[in-house]
Amino acid sequence: MSWSWEAAALAPASAAGFLAWAARGRSASVFAPSLWRGAPGRRAIALTFDDGPSEYTPRLLDVLARHNVPATFFLCGRNVLRLPQTARLLRDAGHEIANHSHSHPRLWLRSPGFILNELTAAQRAIEDVCGLSPRWFRAPYGVRWFGLAEAQRRLGLTGVMWTAIARDWTLAAPAIAHRLLRAASDGAILCLHDGRGLAPEPDISATVQAVDRLLPALLDRGFHFETITPILCPTTSHNA
Numbered sequence: 001m002s003w004s005w006e007a008a009a010l011a012p013a014s015a016a017g018f019l020a021w022a023a024r025g026r027s028a029s030v031f032a033p034s035l036w037r038g039a040p041g042r043r044a045i046a047l048t049f050d051d052g053p054s055e056y057t058p059r060l061l062d063v064l065a066r067h068n069v070p071a072t073f074f075l076c077g078r079n080v081l082r083l084p085q086t087a088r089l090l091r092d093a094g095h096e097i098a099n100h101s102h103s104h105p106r107l108w109l110r111s112p113g114f115i116l117n118e119l120t121a122a123q124r125a126i127e128d129v130c131g132l133s134p135r136w137f138r139a140p141y142g143v144r145w146f147g148l149a150e151a152q153r154r155l156g157l158t159g160v161m162w163t164a165i166a167r168d169w170t171l172a173a174p175a176i177a178h179r180l181l182r183a184a185s186d187g188a189i190l191c192l193h194d195g196r197g198l199a200p201e202p203d204i205s206a207t208v209q210a211v212d213r214l215l216p217a218l219l220d221r222g223f224h225f226e227t228i229t230p231i232l233c234p235t236t237s238h239n240a
């Protein structure tokens with residue numbers, strides 16, 4: 001293709017667009033391998049909660065227990081160190097625990113060393129407090145960057161994005177439930193929040209109320225709930 005002023009003028013915009021998609025697109029694996037939905041053909045849904053544990057998490061656990069539904073919690077290392085008993089409560093209730101970085105930074109423009117330290121510190125905090133090593137990582141704000149692939153590889157982590165995100169940090173409970181009901185499909189990974197980054201005592205009442213509405217509706221539609229490991233590796237978990 002020959003050079004033209006027109007092409008030169010468009011190039012920066014499309015390069016920036018590509019970079020934004022690579023960093024934040026739910027199906028992008030440019031910076032690091034990442035999964036965003038389970039296998040089709042199985043009536044399974046994975047509920048995932050980011051940014052915990054928080055002071056509010058036990059109320060969410062009550063709702064999940066009432067409906068007998070397992071979920072996956074992407075925890076921040078600093079929150080685990082702040083609320084170790086709540087982190088162990090999650091583990092003891094049979095939910096899956098995953099890594100959501102140590103201090104919830106945007107990884108955009110950060111050095112590979114910074115990214116590795118963030119993932120490692122969270123992994124160590126969860127290992128020390130819960131006695132298990134997560135195998136799944138979700139980037140804060142969904143932002144991936146150079147160096148993340150190597151950090152994930154060194155820690156044995158695989159990236160997980162989402163099929164649908166609840167926007168539960170801004171919407172009211174009926175809107176959250178409606179949005180997720182519309183997005184429900186075989187193998188869907190739904191992203192909600194039981195915290196707000198590292199903020200202490202976050203109000204996640206809208207999320208808790210939305211989950212209480214959502215679960216019976218999804219069960220009525222014939223879905224069952226799985227954590228991330230069985231929804232992404234159904235064969236492995238059946239053999240286990």
Ligand SMILES: [Zn+2]
Pocket residue numbers: 050051100104139140141197
């Ligand atoms: Zn987050």
